[in-house]
Amino acid sequence: MTEPPLREPTFLVLTALAAEPQHGYAVLEDVARMTDGRVRLRAGTLYAALDRLRVDGLIEVDREEVVQSRLRRYYRLTGVGERRLAEETVRLRSQATIAERRLRSRQTEIGGAPA
Amino acid sequence: MTEPPLREPTFLVLTALAAEPQHGYAVLEDVARMTDGRVRLRAGTLYAALDRLRVDGLIEVDREEVVQSRLRRYYRLTGVGERRLAEETVRLRSQATIAERRLRSRQTEIGGAPA
DNA sequence: TCCGCATATACCTGTCATCGGTATATACTT
């Protein structure tokens, strides 16, 4: 059996960690920036996703810092996580391509009745 | 509040109906073909998705046929469904682009330690 | 002839990621 597809929040968390290690809260802001504010991760969603991705071996703890008495736990992609994200990216792109082709072919229909 | 993203099976059902109306079982086969056999929709998933999409106004019943004593219910995209699929396509593509850019920037890292 | 498979729709139960909210604690701002 193949892995189920990553859902949007999880995909975006992985993407946030792709360039460089980040701590949880920074991921939260990064995802919001990446999506032009469209996706605002819930705290519950974020930390649950981080735990799950860590247990699944897609990310791992990079280091921990204490800034202004507050803990920052940095995560980084593992090799497995990097490959997984690359695969997902291919999947997204290919599905977008298929859908676009079909939507275009639709416009060419003769006598196409408006739905 | 914005609509939640379409999940993979639902997106693929919409895509299957984008070019031309199809009945449920044909969608099943079409999705399998589209994804090179990777996604095999469960009957429960398919018909639940068709019901949901119809209730939400993204698809509608095109016509019904009886072939070899078996009912075939054809569905087609509505205008709303067409727009929605086009939006989702843009989203998929942009997320794929962001992720790819980050994955590439990673390879350029100096002294990049293998994860 | 009987079994299994393809076709076709429909329902039901369980799982699990996500949503929305809350808790806890510190620091900065008004």
Added chain:
DNA sequence: AAGTATATACCGATGACAGGTATATGCGGA
């Protein structure tokens, strides 16, 4: 003193999907 930003963590409810079953017909193989 109150509110906001930072930062992690837990909890209950929701809802899409997986997996399976039910129902019915037609076809091909053993």
